[in-house]
Amino acid sequence: xxxxxxxxxxxxxxxxxxxxxxxxxxxxxxxxxxxxxxxxxxxxxxxxxxxxxxxxxxxxxxxxxxxxxxxxxxxxxxxxxxxxxxxxxxxxxxxxxxxxxxxxxxxxxxxxxxxxxxxxxxxxxxxxxxxxxxxxxxxxxxxxxxxxxxxxxxxxxxxxxxxxxxxxxxxxxxxxxxxxxxxxxxxxxxxxxxxxxxxxxxxxxxxxxxxxxxxxxxxxxxxxxxxxxxxxxxxxxxxxxxxxxxxxxxxxxxxxxxxxxxxxxxxxxxxxxxxxxxxxxxxxxxxxxxxxxxxxxxxxxxxxxxxxxxxxxxxxxxxxxxxxxxxxxxxxxxxxxxxxxxxxxxxxxxxxxxxxxxxxxxxxxxxxxxxxxxxxxxxxxxxxxxxxxxxxxxxxxxxxxxxxxxxxxxxxxxxxxxxxxxxxxxxxxxxxxxxxxxxxxxxxxxxxxxxxxxxxxxxxxxxxxxxxxxxxxxxxxxxxxxx
Amino acid sequence: xxxxxxxxxxxxxxxxxxxxxxxxxxxxxxxxxxxxxxxxxxxxxxxxxxxxxxxxxxxxxxxxxxxxxxxxxxxxxxxxxxxxxxxxxxxxxxxxxxxxxxxxxxxxxxxxxxxxxxxxxxxxxxxxxxxxxxxxxxxxxxxxxxxxxxxxxxxxxxxxxxxxxxxxxxxxxxxxxxxxxxxxxxxxxxxxxxxxxxxxxxxxxxxxxxxxxxxxxxxxxxxxxxxxxxxxxxxxxxxxxxxxxxxxxxxxxxxxxxxxxxxxxxxxxxxxxxxxxxxxxxxxxxxxxxxxxxxxxxxxxxxxxxxxxxxxxxxxxxxxxxxxxxxxxxxxxxxxxxxxxxxxxxxxxxxxxxxxxxxxxxxxxxxxxxx
Numbered sequence: 001x002x003x004x005x006x007x008x009x010x011x012x013x014x015x016x017x018x019x020x021x022x023x024x025x026x027x028x029x030x031x032x033x034x035x036x037x038x039x040x041x042x043x044x045x046x047x048x049x050x051x052x053x054x055x056x057x058x059x060x061x062x063x064x065x066x067x068x069x070x071x072x073x074x075x076x077x078x079x080x081x082x083x084x085x086x087x088x089x090x091x092x093x094x095x096x097x098x099x100x101x102x103x104x105x106x107x108x109x110x111x112x113x114x115x116x117x118x119x120x121x122x123x124x125x126x127x128x129x130x131x132x133x134x135x136x137x138x139x140x141x142x143x144x145x146x147x148x149x150x151x152x153x154x155x156x157x158x159x160x161x162x163x164x165x166x167x168x169x170x171x172x173x174x175x176x177x178x179x180x181x182x183x184x185x186x187x188x189x190x191x192x193x194x195x196x197x198x199x200x201x202x203x204x205x206x207x208x209x210x211x212x213x214x215x216x217x218x219x220x221x222x223x224x225x226x227x228x229x230x231x232x233x234x235x236x237x238x239x240x241x242x243x244x245x246x247x248x249x250x251x252x253x254x255x256x257x258x259x260x261x262x263x264x265x266x267x268x269x270x271x272x273x274x275x276x277x278x279x280x281x282x283x284x285x286x287x288x289x290x291x292x293x294x295x296x297x298x299x300x301x302x303x304x305x306x307x308x309x310x311x312x313x314x315x316x317x318x319x320x321x322x323x324x325x326x327x328x329x330x331x332x333x334x335x336x337x338x339x340x341x342x343x344x345x346x347x348x349x350x351x352x353x354x355x356x357x358x359x360x361x362x363x364x365x366x367x368x369x370x371x372x373x374x375x376x377x378x379x380x381x382x383x384x385x386x387x388x389x390x391x392x393x394x395x396x397x398x399x400x401x402x403x404x405x406x407x408x409x410x411x412x413x414x415x416x417x418x419x420x421x422x423x424x425x426x427x428x429x430x431x432x433x434x435x436x437x438x439x440x441x442x443x444x445x446x447x448x449x450x451x452x453x454x455x456x457x458x459x460x461x462x463x464x465x466x467x468x469x470x471x472x473x474x475x476x477x478x479x480x481x482x483x
Numbered sequence: 484x485x486x487x488x489x490x491x492x493x494x495x496x497x498x499x500x501x502x503x504x505x506x507x508x509x510x511x512x513x514x515x516x517x518x519x520x521x522x523x524x525x526x527x528x529x530x531x532x533x534x535x536x537x538x539x540x541x542x543x544x545x546x547x548x549x550x551x552x553x554x555x556x557x558x559x560x561x562x563x564x565x566x567x568x569x570x571x572x573x574x575x576x577x578x579x580x581x582x583x584x585x586x587x588x589x590x591x592x593x594x595x596x597x598x599x600x601x602x603x604x605x606x607x608x609x610x611x612x613x614x615x616x617x618x619x620x621x622x623x624x625x626x627x628x629x630x631x632x633x634x635x636x637x638x639x640x641x642x643x644x645x646x647x648x649x650x651x652x653x654x655x656x657x658x659x660x661x662x663x664x665x666x667x668x669x670x671x672x673x674x675x676x677x678x679x680x681x682x683x684x685x686x687x688x689x690x691x692x693x694x695x696x697x698x699x700x701x702x703x704x705x706x707x708x709x710x711x712x713x714x715x716x717x718x719x720x721x722x723x724x725x726x727x728x729x730x731x732x733x734x735x736x737x738x739x740x741x742x743x744x745x746x747x748x749x750x751x752x753x754x755x756x757x758x759x760x761x762x763x764x765x766x767x768x769x770x771x772x773x774x775x776x777x778x779x780x781x782x783x784x785x786x787x788x789x790x791x792x793x794x795x796x797x798x799x800x801x802x803x804x805x806x807x808x809x810x811x812x813x814x815x816x817x818x819x820x821x822x823x824x825x826x827x828x829x830x831x832x833x834x835x836x837x838x839x840x841x842x843x844x845x846x847x848x849x850x851x852x853x854x
Contacts, residue, residue, distance in 0.1 A: 006504070006511065013496050020489050202487040206495070233666035233682070237673050271492070395836065453491045457498035464499070465506050 096339030135170035208267030215260030287370035724781035774831020
């Protein structure tokens with residue numbers, strides 16, 4: 001069930017009530033969360049739940065082996081990585097490569113039919129695989145101790161993060177699952193303290209949930225239905241200005257959809273006493289591509305940096321090797337999103353952009369565009385990112401090129417079908433004043449704290465009423481839930 | 484600065500949740516209708532609550548009226564731009580048109596003004612009269628071409644074939660099946676034949692739940708407002724095989740019962756009659772086989788209704804079963820040129836890109852392109 005539905009809301013309220021009723025025992029709370037998480041996964045497809053459980057068992061075995069043997073731990077860790085990657089690759093990319101391989105075999109002349117395995121993409125596999133890898137590496141580096149099987153299972157299946165992230169690091173998340181900890185005093189005495197969870201920042205949680213509903217249910221859905229889908233479905237029919245509006249609209253849609261989802265699960269997690277990592281920080285105000293990746297899907301980009309870029313050598317092996325590493329990391333980032341040439345091209349474009357940025361920084365010495373004129377730098381960066389979104393959104397590489405072709409040639413004899421000039425002008429004003437608008441949610445939170453609790457639901461009802469009434473009908477999908 | 488404890492938060496969650504359900508009666512009813520095909524458990528038979536959404540509908544209309552004024556101003560700007568974009572095109576068209584008869588008419592109207600020398604002195608009245616004359620000529624032009632278009636449309640309508648000409652429009656209607664198919668057809672129509680398209684297909688729609696989306700009403704409105712539509716292509720069905728509530732009844736009508744079938748047929752008929760009134764030909768696509776057995780049986784039943792209604796009014800019903808080799812049962816891949824092509828998605832309902840293109844081609848094959 002979608003987290004933005006009546007059914008889930010009812011379910012969550014019941015969960016909230018029972019969960020905090022069990023406040024005295026963190027263990028029982030964890031158990032409840034585990035059951036609920038598996039229930040949500042299993043509701044979609046019972047096989048996904050079995051798969052997740054099997055994956056958990058196998059990796060728990062790997063974890064134990066890493067901790068147990070000092071000499072063989074590197075080998076075990078590598079085996080575990082390979083297992084996880086192959087597991088992910090089979091479910092995600094088998095159908096894609098099956099088609100490509102079959103075509104290759106056919107051209108060579110070999111009559112070879114690979115079976116069309118009925119492989120549904122298990123929900124959350126991209127995310128729990130990454131969660132798991134962060135845990136195993138932390139164990140290897142002795143940053144963490146082994147945890148109980150049930151805590152580990154909860155870490156992998158935690159329902160707010162399993163559908164579409166944010167990608168949790170074991171180091172930061174697992175301590176939040178602990179039911180007790182041992183305090184060491186200066187006189188070498190130890191005391192075991194029973195931990196109790198508490199609701200974190202409820203005002204902020206409510207703000208985040210409201211914001212999520214506005215962003216996903218209303219704005220992102222409306223932009224998609226009225227602007228993005230018509231334009232991207234048939235780019236050849238639209239004027240250049242309409243196409244440009246379509247690109248800007250998609251950039252806004254994907255940001256609202258994804259950051260809205262992150263806000264929703266962050267708010268839910270706060271109400272359950274957990275802190276999730278930040279995923280976004282005003283990404284379209286980035287002054288260059290590197291800055292963008294510090295602001296967009298932060299949990300993924302830091303994961304790729306720590307578990308892919310650094311192990312490959314990072315920037316320690318010279319400039320050229322560093323660029324190769326960056327390119328591989330970006331390419332795999334693209335591939336992670338889905339099996340499709342358009343995702344690979346998207347990643348590749350970001351890789352090339354990063355390489356260009358690195359090399360130009362190297363050549364320009366201490367001169368930086370964003371220091372001289374940050375507005376031009378931001379505008380330029382935003383447009384580069386919009387260009388890459390064309391590939392991300394189009395259904396195939398061929399359509400991406402159609403779109404770009406139309407963008408540069410459709411400026412005569414085609415009627416404007418959207419009030420594009422006005423909208424683009426408004427978007428420009430929005431871009432310039434964005435810092436101001438971004439402060440509204442925190443301002444709202446502060447205002448909430450000043451209102452007496454009795455009246456708060458009525459404010460929420462008023463806001464939600466207008467949002468739902470104006471929004472297009474139907475429950476919107478989370479774009480990143482499909483990755 | 485206040486703080487919230489468990490009980491206050493529970494209070495906020497509960498009141499907000501039930502409060503929303505109460506004031507959004509209409510939306511919740513529609514959602515429950517479509518998803519569970521039963522009356523919503525949160526339904527309250529109190530007119531006052533229904534009025535809340537109705538009142539916002541009314542104030543929403545007022546808001547829309549205000550927006551209209553802004554759009555009108557915007558339209559002027561847009562028309563200016565479009566005129567400049569089309570200026571060259573018009574020049575080309577003017578050159579190819581036979582102006583001899585019109586030139587004579589121009590001369591006749593302009594003569595009295597030119598001959599009267601005294602009036603030449605008063606430049607403003609002269610130019611005002613001239614511009615009025617030009618406006619009248621343009622209006623006459625427009626009326627003439629509109630009549631020609633309608634005459635042409637009628638001629639084409641009464642032939643057996645489905646004829647379509649450049650700058651005319653194909654109207655695509657339906658649910659998510661059509662949403663996948665339409666873009667492919669639209670691309671080819673535009674690129675190769677300069678035919679326009681209007682794609683209003685919407686996921687989760689059908690004929691069963693007009694409160695959620697009313698296809699007959701929508702089609703009537705669109706056909707009333709757009710004269711250039713020549714062909715209507717319809718593709719829906721999978722969202723429909725459920726009990727629904729007929730307006731005025733107390734209980735939900737059971738799927739496949741006589742009253743269900745009569746009501747459903749009347750909705751199909753309404754679409755077909757709207758098309759007939761506007762001389763629009765209809766291509767109605769039958770739903771292919773489905774993976775789930777019950778859905779497959781249900782679709783066969785709906786297809787039979789579609790076929791009988793459509794053929795009653797002499798329009799074209801197209802079965803897609805042969806296209807997807809349904810005689811051998813459901814298969815998500817079919818063999819084309821010795822290669823296995825995946826044509827249906829994992830849900831056993833929708834089409835992969837290949838499948839969508841096949842259906843789009845099927846639609847395009849029905850059209851005869853002229854001019």
